[in-house]
Amino acid sequence: MTLSSLFRSLPISLLYCIFLIPIPLYFYWGTVNQLGPDPMRFLEHKYGELGLIFLLTTLSISPLFKYAKINLMRYRRCIGLVAFYYIVSHICVYFFLDIGLSIDILLSDLQKRYYIIAGFFAFITLIPLALTSNNFALRKLDIKTWNRIHSLIYIAIVLSIFHFILMSKTWTGELYLYTGITIFILILKIKSTKLYKKLSTYSNADISK
Amino acid sequence: MVDEVVNIIGSYILKILKYSDVTPKNLYLNRRKFVEGLGLTSLAFVATPTTAKLSYSTSAKPNTIDEITNYNNFYEFGTSKTDPAKYAHSLTTDPWEITFEGVSQNKKKFDLPEILKGKAIQERIYRLRCVEGWSMVIPWIGFPLRDLINELEIDSDAKFVAFETVYRPTEMRGQKRATLDWPYREGLTIEEALHPLTFIATGLYGKELPNQNGAPFRLVVPWKYGFKSIKSITKISFIKEQPYTTWSSKSPREYGFYSNVNPNVDHPRWSQATERVIGEGLFGERRKTELFNGYIEEVGDLYKGMDLKKYY
Numbered sequence: 001m002t003l004s005s006l007f008r009s010l011p012i013s014l015l016y017c018i019f020l021i022p023i024p025l026y027f028y029w030g031t032v033n034q035l036g037p038d039p040m041r042f043l044e045h046k047y048g049e050l051g052l053i054f055l056l057t058t059l060s061i062s063p064l065f066k067y068a069k070i071n072l073m074r075y076r077r078c079i080g081l082v083a084f085y086y087i088v089s090h091i092c093v094y095f096f097l098d099i100g101l102s103i104d105i106l107l108s109d110l111q112k113r114y115y116i117i118a119g120f121f122a123f124i125t126l127i128p129l130a131l132t133s134n135n136f137a138l139r140k141l142d143i144k145t146w147n148r149i150h151s152l153i154y155i156a157i158v159l160s161i162f163h164f165i166l167m168s169k170t171w172t173g174e175l176y177l178y179t180g181i182t183i184f185i186l187i188l189k190i191k192s193t194k195l196y197k198k199l200s201t202y203s204n205a206d207i208s209k
Numbered sequence: 210m211v212d213e214v215v216n217i218i219g220s221y222i223l224k225i226l227k228y229s230d231v232t233p234k235n236l237y238l239n240r241r242k243f244v245e246g247l248g249l250t251s252l253a254f255v256a257t258p259t260t261a262k263l264s265y266s267t268s269a270k271p272n273t274i275d276e277i278t279n280y281n282n283f284y285e286f287g288t289s290k291t292d293p294a295k296y297a298h299s300l301t302t303d304p305w306e307i308t309f310e311g312v313s314q315n316k317k318k319f320d321l322p323e324i325l326k327g328k329a330i331q332e333r334i335y336r337l338r339c340v341e342g343w344s345m346v347i348p349w350i351g352f353p354l355r356d357l358i359n360e361l362e363i364d365s366d367a368k369f370v371a372f373e374t375v376y377r378p379t380e381m382r383g384q385k386r387a388t389l390d391w392p393y394r395e396g397l398t399i400e401e402a403l404h405p406l407t408f409i410a411t412g413l414y415g416k417e418l419p420n421q422n423g424a425p426f427r428l429v430v431p432w433k434y435g436f437k438s439i440k441s442i443t444k445i446s447f448i449k450e451q452p453y454t455t456w457s458s459k460s461p462r463e464y465g466f467y468s469n470v471n472p473n474v475d476h477p478r479w480s481q482a483t484e485r486v487i488g489e490g491l492f493g494e495r496r497k498t499e500l501f502n503g504y505i506e507e508v509g510d511l512y513k514g515m516d517l518k519k520y521y
Contacts, residue, residue, distance in 0.1 A: 038280060099495075105480070115479075170459075172288045
């Protein structure tokens with residue numbers, strides 16, 4: 001490894017450390033009872049919320065580059081994987097601590113609880129993204145396939161937001177914020193699709209007629 | 210043996226002394242006189258233990274005051290569990306006026322001290338089961354609601370009791386946003402309201418009720434989900450029709466008028482079969498939720514023959 005490549009890779013690994021430290025830290029605080037009266041729920045919600053925040057951050061990197069000329073592309077893989085690790089931690093808390101390893105509850109939740117179903121499928125759609133977020137996969141897959149896999153993130157974010165809305169009792173400030181950001185990002189994405197452009201040129205053509 | 214008796218008498222006196230904290234000052238002095246004359250009364254108490262009072266309290270270990278005052282659903286101060294502890298201090302609870310409707314007496318508005326006057330204040334250690342799936346054990350101080358109702362000349366055709374929380378957006382920051390349809394409203398059938406378990410809390414842990422727990426005057430119905438136990442009450446009406454209630458109007462399919470704790474009737478979006486016991490820590494195990502929150506012997510008769518799946 002040359003010196004320059006070391007410099008280039010160092011900040012990213014540092015970034016991983018900084019972004020991921022809250023996972024063990026919050027868990028430790030939970031074990032020493034520093035997370036309030038309901039530490040399990042706190043931990044579960046904190047990991048889930050941070051997962052959602054990192055997911056939204058990954059999603060805003062491309063529009064930030066396109067519309068605001070802020071280039072954070074270099075950090076996109078890191079942030080995306082960090083989001084995935086938070087979501088894995090979130091699910092671990094649910095399975096090990098919340099439902100206490102009960103397969104019965106898991107299965108009945110997956111049949112009856114819409115927020116669990118939405119969350120479950122959000123996680124499933126993220127797995128291929130996480131598995132292909134490395135140089136090896138980038139080399140092996142052609143870019144079209146890779147892009148197609150990674151556009152699954154838009155399905156994941158919609159499912160995640162539904163997961164959040166469906167488990168809430170009322171519309172809280174956070175819920176408005178995250179839903180608002182998601183809708184904004186989705187609108188930008190839809191506007192940049194080929195289909196949208198095609199349709200808008202057609203309709204423009206109609207008007208000019 | 211003698212030590213034991215002294216201890217029992219001592220703790221009993223202590224308990225009563227503590228009521229000074231929850232009793233307005235003008236009543237406090239009268240109580241002191243009462244305590245002075247207690248020597249005989251307490252001996253009598255030891256000789257014939259009053260089982261009635263004891264049986265209404267659970268033997269489960271109460272949560273700490275820290276847990277009880279820092280984990281609250283009181284949307285008038287914000288939707289987060291920690292918001293009430295942060296913001297509830299801004300509510301003025303003294304003076305406090307309660308208005309009664311559906312009563313035939315001339316005087317319909319009372320200051321809190323007038324209501325508390327002459328009420329035998331007692332402790333009730335109740336389980337509280339939240340509709341969200343967690344539970345606590347809380348040592349309330351107050352009196353049975355029936356003690357108050359019996360003093361009023363309520364309309365003879367009243368079938369329901371409606372309660373209303375104070376509406377004061379300047380003091381309750383959560384009311385500035387339309388999270389719920391303010392003011393918060395709840396209700397009971399008259400039979401439920403007159404049940405000896407149905408309690409008005411004015412304190413907890415032998416102290417004045419903290420604002421985040423619904424000061425200065427709140428309802429506690431231990432066999433129903435927590436949201437039925439309306440806080441900071443300013444209006445009580447005795448009416449013929451089933452009243453408007455906040456949560457069941459917001460989402461009728463999810464929150465019924467009765468909202469009795471029932472492990473067999475799930476919330477449409479989550480299970481009610483088990484509950485997380487607050488205070489058990491990160492690795493605490495879930496507890497099986499009991500029908501009527503474990504108060505089936507006391508309240509089962511109220512719902513005899515009722516389809517609990519239909520009247521949830």
